[in-house]
Structure formats: C-alpha cells, structure tokens
Amino acid sequence: MGLLTTLLMIASLIAPPPMVPVISRIPTEERVVFLTIDDGAVRDPRALDLLREHHAEATLFLTGKWVTGHEDYFRDLVAGGSAIANHTRRHTTLVDLDEAGQREEICGNADDFQRIFGTRPTLLRAPGGHYNDTTRRVAAQCGQRALVGWSASLNDGRVDYQGGRHELRPGDIVLMHFRKTFAEDLRAFLDAAKAAGLTPAALGDHLDR
C-alpha cells in the first residue's frame, strides 16, 4: 500500500466525509413558520397571485422532470419571492440508487437548476422523505447544506400535524404540494399560522443563523 493511500485512509478515519444535517423544524423563539411546496407536476395558474397576496414566502422543492417545459412558471414564482430548492431530477426513491445514481439525481438537478434559475439550490428534500448516509454525503459534496424534512403537512385543505399536536409551533416546516387543491391547502396553512400567531418566513434565511 502506498504512503498516500495509507494517509488518506487514516484521514478518513479521523475525519469522516461530511454529511449534510437533517432538519424537520427550526428551533427558534421567533414567531415564524416555514412553507415548503413540493414536486411541480400540477401548476395552478393562481399560485403566484395567491402567494403574493398573502406574503407567503415559500421554498419550492422542485423535481427537474416537472420543471422542464415550464421554466417560466417557476421563474415567475421566484420573481414573486419564493426560493428554489432541490427535489431531485426524476423523483426516484434515493435509497434504491447507488452512490453514482444518487449523485446524478441530487447534484445533476442542482446543476440544472443553477442553469435554469441562475442560483444554485442548496436545500434538498428526498422524494418520499427516504434517505440514507449516502444521500447525506453526496448532498454535501455538491454544495447542498441541509436535507429538509417537515413537521406538518397540508392535504385536501387541512393541516396534518405530526406527534399528536393540534396547532403549529414556531419553527415548524410545513409540507405542501403543487396539487389541484393548491388554493385550499394554502388557505389551511395561512389559517393555521394565523391561529397560532405565526408569520410565514423564508426557510433559507433562518438556516443561516
């Protein structure tokens, strides 16, 4: 075994390869809550107006295959105050892929979005929420800074809370999707935020603190 190989082996034992942190809410005292909207297969034409009207800054975890051909729709949402995040190229379950496959899905999509939107997404959400250590390592290698889960979700115009809770807490990350029920789901989010005395805020800004 060569000296360099030996040194690299020792180095990897001392300092394991970096992995992105996994977060499902942000610990904060601030009265804020975070809206995240996934996928992009269904594109409600009212989304831009609805988000703007309610000053709901959202983080959009988009899948490349659903952005293709609809770039302007999502560019308009970004111009309206939303941020682009990474939800892989093809929405494949990452844990079913080897390292090279995961790299293509995660890093390939980040590259594509950098080209399409002019900024590189740095937040990743795994399709279905399924990830492993390879996911976290590969994500770190191509400039992602967190794997983002959620602590409540929006379905059919209602909020589904995790852990037996009945209201939103400061720092909750709320999962919504681009679905036919966009308006109803957003309404449910805004009502729940208001009832809990919380203001929608930009997730990316709060991760920097």
Ligand SMILES: [Zn+2]
């Ligand atoms: Zn998804």
